[in-house]
Amino acid sequence: MTPFDPIARDSNRTDAFWMPFTPQRQYRQRPISIASASGMSYFTEDGCELLDTMAGLWCVNAGHAQPKIVEAIRDMAGRLDYVSSFKMSHPGAEATAQALTNLAPASIDHAFFTGSGSEAVETALKIARGYHQARGDGRRTKLIGRQKSYHGVNFGGLSVSGIAPHKRAFGPLLGDVAHLPLPYDERMRFSIGQPECGAEYADWLERLIAIHDASTIAAVIVEPITGSGGIYLPPVGYLEKLREICDRSGILLIFDEVITGFGRLGEYFASQYFGVTPDIITCAKGLTNGAVPMGAVLVRDTVFDAFMHGPAETIELFHGYTYSAHPLACAAALATFAVHQELRINDHVREIAPIWRNAVHALKDAPHVADIRTAGILSAIELTPRPDAPGARAADCLDLCLAAGLLVRTSGDTFLLSPPLIIAEPAIGRIIDTLSAALSEVA
Ligand SMILES: Cc1ncc(COP(=O)(O)O)c(C=O)c1O
Structure with a gap:
């Protein structure tokens, strides 16, 4: 037989x-x-x-099959195949969080690990709402995305994304969402680098605030450079203006750096390239050189600190993934950082x-x-x-x-x-x- x-x-x-x-x-x-x-x-x-x-x-x-990254994953697979990050940890998780926050802009000092970019976005949106709740400002629930943005495929990320065919079959999505227009028009065709004109597109945030009221808005999420929606650079002054309006209105600014992170622009993060620091950064992909799935949400001290109140034995953030800070992903991330520096x-x-x-x-x-x-x-x-x-x-x-x-x-x-x-x-x-x-x- x-x-x-x-x-x-x-x-x-x-x-x-x-x-x-x-x-x-x-x-x-x-x-x-x-x-x-x-x-x-x-x-x-x-x-x-x-x-x-x-x-x-x-x-x-x-580059593919980078020998140091391959070796680090192989080595970790033989030593620590898996450990949860719920109420326990491992040296690789602590080291990766430390190294990652060292690479991030100053004042971004905390890393929450996820299994992908989509999960990083969901986490960031929940942290943004949770931050306002923790500060006693729970009316701030609305989220603002942007036309042509891609923030992954889960319901939160999909809701703030700005690409209609991705959303069409799956509604209703989150209700409390509005969108900025893409900061791009005919004047900017064939620009070398950032378009010189177009910073005024950031004024749309003022218009959305006039419609929704700042006191109801939790966060604005943008890709510093629109990625899979077609690679649109921010006009000179645009991100600065978004930052200024968010500061003035008590709104958190999230940069989705899943594509722009880890050297794509010659800096670890686009935030450093453009000189504008958001409150929260999402990243994934290049974090492990693609070799093991991993995402991360990086947050400012002020965001993290808002959660660190109440009795020490209570869980501050009811959120996490089975694969948060997976040992193989941490090994790949640490090796990726080493390769970045060495090369x-x-x-x-x-x-x-x-x-x-x-x-x-x-x-x-x-x-x-x-x-x-x-x-x-x-x-x-x-x-x-x-x-x-x-x-x-x-x-x-x-x-x-x-x-x-x-x-x-x-x-x-x-x-x-x-x-x-x-x-x-x-x-x-x-x-x-x-x-x-x-x-x-x-x-
Ligand atoms: C800007 C951005 N955010 C989020 C995601 C989703 O990441 P993932 O496919 O790892 O879930 C992507 C994926 O391309 C992306 O480009």
Whole structure:
């Protein structure tokens, strides 16, 4: 009798894996199955090398299969496979929190660990409401997000997100939510770095306050640079103005740095790059170089301290995850910080970012290019859509790039580029040449 083999059996059930954010049925016709990864590249099951222009999914900042990170995870797996962080701890958790808050802007001194960016956002929103409650100001419950923002897929994050197709099927979402407009318009097309005009978009916060009253608003959450919604930089002065209005109105400011954290702009956090410190930072992805799932919420002393009242034996924050501060994630995070320092990744990004930016902007006159937005090693190249088929032109380019060994990510008709931060000039040249050839070829 043939022995039961669950793996062979499952390989015939191609839909067993319900894939996230994927056209499931189309994927089965054109699968991309990755068997291994190293440095800047993926290797498919059938042996093709693909240059990764997305750092996995905005996370593998120090390059794939980074030996020190791999070794740290392997070592920890053999020593401490799991321990809860509910009423106990482990040395890696304490060390990661300490190291992470040392990298964060001054006065951000506390880290709460989660298992992902979405969980970090949910946690931040709950901390914001809990903060006001703890201070006796429980009327402040409203949350303000922004058009085109992505804050993950759980109900809180989805409610403050600003991308309609992500929300359409899942309502009702949180009711106490309003949105700022995207601080972007025609005047800003092809800006080099932050747009010089547009700080006045922050005045929309004043308008929302006039509608809702500051005394009902808990927090404003923005990505310092809108990421998966299309890479939109804040106009000069915009974040400063948001900060000033929040301060004046007693509203907490949350920066979602799930993409911009850990060197993407040549600083550990975009807050440092832009010189604006929020009250709460959410991060994930590059925190462990993508090698083990982990997110974190970093908070200012004032936020943390507001919870630290009442009898010492009471739980101050009724919130947490089974995988908060998982030992393997902490090992990966600590190794990631060490690699960042050893390879001087922030310095490297600062040096190579102008070369990257000039190379990307050289596509300005390529066919179909409608706009280019770039900061650090993070860029969008937006194409004019075909009138009858939005997204089709970029999809055709994507196929040509794949055939040429380049893995690119598109959102609608926009290329989103965010390669590993260890990128050097030859890889930049290859990315731009391949994109340029693809743009010339598509109709
Ligand atoms: C800004 C931002 N916030 C939150 C998330 C959600 O993170 P995760 O997919 O780890 O839940 C993402 C994911 O891309 C993101 O870009």
